[in-house]
Amino acid sequence: MPNPRPASRLPWYLLLLVPLSARAVDFTMPLVDKQASLEITETLVGDYHDDNFDQDPSNDGYGDLRNRLNLRLAMERWTLSLRLDASLFIEAPSAARPPYRNRLAPEKWYLKYRARSWQLQAGDFYASFGRGLALGIRKVDQLGEDTSIMGIRGSWHLESFSLTVVSGLLNPSNTDGVTEKTISDWVPRSPWYATRSDWLSGLRAEWRPLPGLSLAGHVVGLVYDPYRQNQHLQGLIEMSILPRWATIAGSGLDWAGVTDWLDVNLEFNWLHKDLHQQLDAGNGWGLLAGSNIYLGNWTLVAEAKFYDDYELYTETEAGDYLPTRIDVIRPPTLEPAEMEIANNRSVAGGRLRLSWRPGGGGTLLEAAGAGFWARATAVAQDRYWIYNVWLTAEQSFLRSGLARCILGLREEVPLAGGGLAKHLVYLYTSASIPLWGRHSLELSGNNWWEHKHNTTLDSSTDFVKGEWSLGWSWSPLLTASVLVGYDSESSGSRQLEIFYTPAGGSPIRQVFLAGDIMLNFSGRVILRLLAGQLRGGAKCINGLCRIFPPFAGVKLETTVRF
Amino acid sequence: MKRYLLVISCCLLPGLLLASACPAGHSLRGENSGKDAVVGDFTLPDLAGHDVRLSDYRGKVVYLSFWATWCEPCRLELPHLQRLWQQRRQQGFELLTICVDPGDRDNLVRQQVRRDGYRFPVLRDRETELIDRFNPTMDLPFGLLLDRQGRIQHIQQGFRLGDEENIRQKIDSLLGR
Numbered sequence: 001m002p003n004p005r006p007a008s009r010l011p012w013y014l015l016l017l018v019p020l021s022a023r024a025v026d027f028t029m030p031l032v033d034k035q036a037s038l039e040i041t042e043t044l045v046g047d048y049h050d051d052n053f054d055q056d057p058s059n060d061g062y063g064d065l066r067n068r069l070n071l072r073l074a075m076e077r078w079t080l081s082l083r084l085d086a087s088l089f090i091e092a093p094s095a096a097r098p099p100y101r102n103r104l105a106p107e108k109w110y111l112k113y114r115a116r117s118w119q120l121q122a123g124d125f126y127a128s129f130g131r132g133l134a135l136g137i138r139k140v141d142q143l144g145e146d147t148s149i150m151g152i153r154g155s156w157h158l159e160s161f162s163l164t165v166v167s168g169l170l171n172p173s174n175t176d177g178v179t180e181k182t183i184s185d186w187v188p189r190s191p192w193y194a195t196r197s198d199w200l201s202g203l204r205a206e207w208r209p210l211p212g213l214s215l216a217g218h219v220v221g222l223v224y225d226p227y228r229q230n231q232h233l234q235g236l237i238e239m240s241i242l243p244r245w246a247t248i249a250g251s252g253l254d255w256a257g258v259t260d261w262l263d264v265n266l267e268f269n270w271l272h273k274d275l276h277q278q279l280d281a282g283n284g285w286g287l288l289a290g291s292n293i294y295l296g297n298w299t300l301v302a303e304a305k306f307y308d309d310y311e312l313y314t315e316t317e318a319g320d321y322l323p324t325r326i327d328v329i330r331p332p333t334l335e336p337a338e339m340e341i342a343n344n345r346s347v348a349g350g351r352l353r354l355s356w357r358p359g360g361g362g363t364l365l366e367a368a369g370a371g372f373w374a375r376a377t378a379v380a381q382d383r384y385w386i387y388n389v390w391l392t393a394e395q396s397f398l399r400s401g402l403a404r405c406i407l408g409l410r411e412e413v414p415l416a417g418g419g420l421a422k423h424l425v426y427l428y429t430s431a432s433i434p435l436w437g438r439h440s441l442e443l444s445g446n447n448w449w450e451h452k453h454n455t456t457l458d459s460s461t462d463f464v465k466g467e468w469s470l471g472w473s474w475s476p477l478l479t480a481s482v483l484v485g486y487d488s489e490s491s492g493s494r495q496l497e498i499f500y501t502p503a504g505g506s507p508i509r510q511v512f513l514a515g516d517i518m519l520n521f522s523g524r525v526i527l528r529l530l531a532g533q534l535r536g537g538a539k540c541i542n543g544l545c546r547i548f549p550p551f552a553g554v555k556l557e558t559t560v561r562f
Numbered sequence: 563m564k565r566y567l568l569v570i571s572c573c574l575l576p577g578l579l580l581a582s583a584c585p586a587g588h589s590l591r592g593e594n595s596g597k598d599a600v601v602g603d604f605t606l607p608d609l610a611g612h613d614v615r616l617s618d619y620r621g622k623v624v625y626l627s628f629w630a631t632w633c634e635p636c637r638l639e640l641p642h643l644q645r646l647w648q649q650r651r652q653q654g655f656e657l658l659t660i661c662v663d664p665g666d667r668d669n670l671v672r673q674q675v676r677r678d679g680y681r682f683p684v685l686r687d688r689e690t691e692l693i694d695r696f697n698p699t700m701d702l703p704f705g706l707l708l709d710r711q712g713r714i715q716h717i718q719q720g721f722r723l724g725d726e727e728n729i730r731q732k733i734d735s736l737l738g739r
Contacts, residue, residue, distance in 0.1 A: 026600060037600055041698055070698050074602040083698070126689040131665035138664060139690040139700060157613075212610040256610045256672065263672055290669045292676070299677045301669045332666030353670070355677045364677070400723050402638055432638055438724030444634070475724030518720075526719055538632065544720030545633040545702040559699060559719070 029075055036075035042560045043068045050533075050553035060552075062100070063090035077115065081123070083108040108148060118156040124148040127166045129204045129218045133286055133329055134248045134269050137170070149200060160208040167201040170222070170328065199223040200328065212257040220248040222312065222328060246273040246312050248329065250286075263292040269329075271310055284309035288332065297357045304350035305334060305372070334370040335388050335410075339426075346375035349386075362396030373415075383415045390426075403431040418456035425449045438475040442543065445469065450489065463489035464496060467512075467535060471542050476520050479542040485512035485535045509533065509552075518542050530555040600712040604692055606660065606685040609672055614685055619656050621710050623736045625729070627659045627718075628693050628704040631670050636703040639721035640680065646730055647682050653737050654710070657682040662693050662702070705729070709736050 029036040044067045051060040067086040072079065085107040092100035110123030126148055129135040137149055151168015204218035223245045250269030258264055271284040290303035312328055334351045349372020356365045371387040390408030397403065405428070412422040430444035445468035453460045465488065471481035488496045488510055499507040514532030521527075536550035603617040616624070627643055629636035640659065647657035659680070661671050665688045675684055687693055690700075697704045705718035707729070716732040718725065 037602060039602070039695070041696070043699055068698060070695075072602070072695060079602065081695075126691055126694070128665055128689045131668060132688070133666065136664060136666075138688075139694050208611055211612070214611050254611070254668075263669070265669065288666070292669050292672050294676045299673050301673045303669060332664075353673065355673065357677060357679075360679065400638075400642070400726070404634070430634055432635075432723055434723045438727060440723035442722070473722035473724065475722050476728045479720075479722060520719065524717055540634050542720060543635045543638075543722040543725075545630070545635060546700060 032075075034075055036073060039070075039072040039074075040560075041068075041070040043070075044558045046556045047551075048554045049551075060093070062092045064088065064092070064100075065090075077113055079110075079112040079114070081108075081110050081112075082106055117158055118154070121153045122151075124150050125153050125166070125168075127153065127164075127202065129164075129202060129220070130216055130250075130252045130254075131265070131267055131288060131332070133267055133288060133332075134218050134250050135166075135200075135202050135220050135328060137328065151200075162206045164204045164206075165202070168199075170198040170200045212255060214252075214254040216254075217251040218249070220328070222246045222248075246271060261294045265290050269310070271312070271329075273312060282309060284311065286310035286329075297360055299355045301353045302350065303332075303334070303352075305332065305347055307347045309346055334372055336368075336390065336406075336408075348373050364392070364394040366392035366394075368392070382419070384419070385411075385413045385415055387411055398434050400434050401432055403429075405429045414455060419454075421453040421455055423451040423453075438473075440473045440475070442471040442473065442481070443469070444540065463487075465489055467539075469541060471516075473543060478520070479516075479518045481516045481542050483512070483514040483516065483532070483534070483541065485514075485533070486510060487512075487535060516541050518544070524560060526557075526559045528555075528557040528559075530557075601706070601708055601714060604695075606687055606692065609668075609675065609684050609686065614658070614683060616658070616712070619658070620712055622654045622656045623710060623733060624656045624658060624708040624712075625733065626696075626706040626708070627657065628687070628697060628702060629659060629661055630663050630702050631661070631667060631674055632663075633702040635721045637674075637678070638723070639703050639705075639726070640678070642726035643729070644680060644682055646726075646733060650733060650737060650739075653739070655733055655737060658685060659683065660685045660687050660692060662687045662690055664688060707732055707736070 026035060026037045028034070044065070046063070046065050048063045049060060065086075065088040067084075069084040069086075070081075071084070072081045074080075083106070084104070086104045088102050089100045108124040110121050110125060112119060112121040126139060127135055127137050132138075137147065139148075147170070149166060149168040149170055151166065153164070153166045153168075155162065155164045200220065200222050202218065202220040204216060206214055206216040208214050248269055248271050250267060252265070252267035254265045254267075256263045266289045267287070269286045271282075271286070273282040273284075285306075285308055287306040288303070289305075290301065293300040293302070310329070334347070334349060349370065351368065351370035353366060353368040357363065358365070367389075368391075369387065369389040371385075374384050374386055375382055388408060388410040390406055392404070392406045394402065394404045406426075408424075408426045410422070410424040410426070412420075412424075414421060426446065426448045428446045431442070433441040433443070435441060445466060447466035448464065450463040450465070451460065452463070465486060467483065467485040469481050469483040471479060473479040486496055488500070496510055498509070498511040500510050501507045512533035512535055514530060514534050516528070516530045518529075519527045530551075531554045533552040534548055534550065536548055538545065538547050601616065603615060605613050605615045608614050616626075625643065625647075627639070629640060643657055643659070647655060659682055661684055663671050663686075665686075668686075671684070671686070674680075693700060693704070696706060701719050703718070703721050705716075706714055707716035707718070709715045715736060716729070718729060
């Protein structure tokens, strides 16, 4: 496909008309003469991607328009849903590559029939069994880069008993689990089945004999097809170490309200995977147990997790086949979610979180900790002892204001002599301050001080990274924020400079600056302009939380909801 | 250029066709709501596993609030919503909150509910099906205010101090206060 020429401004103006045209109505369906309703959500994002200083020029200096039109038509017991995606790239570095290919496609759809005690759905759907340890396919990204299962889902409810059956193709949009980019179904001159993803089937039965008590059993089967994906993606022929099929079987107990002060839960899963061209077929198991205790103003969460090789994908030492993986199972992390530290593979440990709200008032004090043994890779010697402790203090003030501070310490110590030891001290803080009228200020930030010590080479490095934002809001019309981020880890530099240029290399950005303005017209039409550089991850900016991909440039977003 | 126009046109057409199919006189705000869509029914489990249907609340003014344990603005918003719910429940206002955390965080969700003293119903959208329907960009917090007929009359994206007053006014307007 040839490189596109620069586009005129006309398409931009035309696209801006889409939000204005979106409506939601009840109407009489022609032909059948029945009442129907239509829901519409329309999102249009225009980006200009500047140089993000990631050493990869192929993702800089281009523009894109991405449009998501969500339609949901309901008539009596029937529902038809369609998500129509359109992508338009301007001056893309490689228009032939799937991430930069102009496309218009019905990315997701489903048809659902709902009866009193059962329902049947064909098309795209998300699915989660129990706590997600055996199956947890959820929407993972904010704009069109989520994955799903495409197939059939049926469920049947009868008083205290329910049955769910799912079967279909996993990740039909071929989302890249690492970069969260759609890698597309498109391969020239290939039949559709040559580029499709894994096949997944599952069954779950649940019985609720008492209020709050659930007893469940489930089985999930998965047939992998990593061969073709890796082949056309990066030329990696890693199929020799990948599983070809896997079975997960498990059961769980969840009892909310054993007594007024106690909840308990337990889930066990056994995993068998057939490793192609390896003699030892893989077996793994995962156990998650927990309880909540409530004693007046004190609350306690205690959780234990034992995972032994409980992962569908066997990781290579280099870990280099990962771009095509989508986690079917959702192994919980024992550490704060916002830290995004995975300890998912082979783990034994637990966590506690003790909260105290003196007098039930506006003060909250928390102490939390997690400790576990973990194996980071397939290498048996690669074992670590990890602990993470953190304290939280929170105080409400001025009727509606809230301030919060978290201070923590995390240590990662290799158990077998050589390895990388990590020491981390972290601080999270935020304050929402009411001003006059409907004006308010919002301050939030975090800072990590990290020390890494290679015990084999006896060398050490220190890093610092963090992100701070200051926002002003004039409710409900206008909010504006400034964000400053910094990260000396990605560059490997000991000093924090705006740009760090390694010997013989090109500059790497270490300091990130961004501004964000959001205009809210009656809640139905929202315009958002973000400019600058942003480190990726879950962020709350301007009172709005979202998972942001790493970004440098200008982003204009319009959202219309009905 | 022709390719761009083709893509754009294909993208625009469904929206424009839908718009032209809609009755005239329709308001973006939904104030002229005779033809606004009634939100379709859904069923979600609460924290104890009991199924809760939206249609059970027809005839009431309902605020649907999506939240997550890691979302700080959600923690700022929920006490305000609880206060509104407690003050206006007798007049026909109901608050349904929907937590979108994954299943493996159920214990943390339950702890937050008890720790922060939430009295309102908390439903679980573990599979993200409902939030994907109303809020495909997955912004949090996110709220929908439904009138007594079940039509969307206000959409709240995010929460800043001061927004609680705006939400209160919208609710009061629908309650006829």
